[in-house]
């Protein structure tokens with residue numbers, strides 16, 4: 037026997053009532069939306085406060101680094117001067133062992149001074165306080181100065197440092213001290229990580245407005261997975277040679293920031309076991325400081 041079908045319980049009995057139900061539903065949704073909006077606004081406020089705190093913390097960190105590194109300079113320089121006085125035997129003779137120890141004090145203090153200088157520079161870049169003072173200069177002069185600077189440091193007879201004559205490079209209008217600082221970092225790294233072979237410094241025009249400086253070595257090389265990381269603060273690649281060498285891992289991150297300040301960037305090509313080429317590409321003429329001419 038067929039069952040009698042009941043009308044569906046939610047069948048619309050009255051269009052007016054249905055409309056009212058719809059309105060109630062819409063009102064409910066509107067209230068829910070308003071509440072969500074209030075929540076989002078509150079979240080935004082919280083995010084803003086956190087961003088402010090982060091900015092403040094970064095600024096504090098930069099200021100701390102700047103003050104600390106600045107204050108370290110005087111005592112370090114005293115240690116270096118006293119060591120120099122001793123090795124110059126102004127206070128009498130030294131035994132060979134004493135001379136070795138004093139030389140060690142001097143070298144360690146020099147390394148410490150370099151690290152403090154890097155930290156101070158990083159803090160200044162972060163605080164936006166580094167000053168760029170561009171001027172016109174000849175590339176050859178910069179290479180000559182660098183060659184002179186590295187001559188006393190070239191202690192490994194199996195490695196030669198070659199500066200290729202920069203042919204066809206026009207006069208540059210940029211901050212030559214910052215450029216020199218970047219190249220010094222590249223060259224000292226190359227010498228550090230090249231047990232034998234050659235470190236070659238070149239300059240060449242890339243495009244109408246840019247010039248690229250490259251420091252190519254025949255050293256230990258860097259595996260591809262580390263290529264971008266080496267430019268980060270305190271980045272050091274794990275390798276047997278690395279364990280024997282000192283370094284803070286600040287040189288390349290500072291170089292990258294300086295290159296950006298000069299309107300350019302840094303680059304790296306390297307193959308593990310074959311060597312590395314670090315490069316910096318900058319505009320021939322620093323744009324923000326457009327000058328009237330040579």
Ligand SMILES: Nc1ncnc2c1ncn2[C@@H]1O[C@H](COP(=O)(O)OP(=O)(O)OP(=O)(O)O)[C@@H](O)[C@H]1O
Pocket residue numbers: 154221225226227229253255256257258266271272273274278282283284285286287288289312
């Ligand atoms: N020419 C190179 N060949 C092989 N590895 C390199 C070379 N240059 C840099 N690296 C790797 O990149 C890391 C970071 O270099 P960076 O110059 O920033 O630091 P560092 O030389 O260790 O210390 P610092 O320059 O602060 O004294 C190095 O520790 C090394 O692992």
Ligand SMILES: [Mg+2]
Pocket residue numbers: 221224225283286287288
């Ligand atoms: Mg270095």
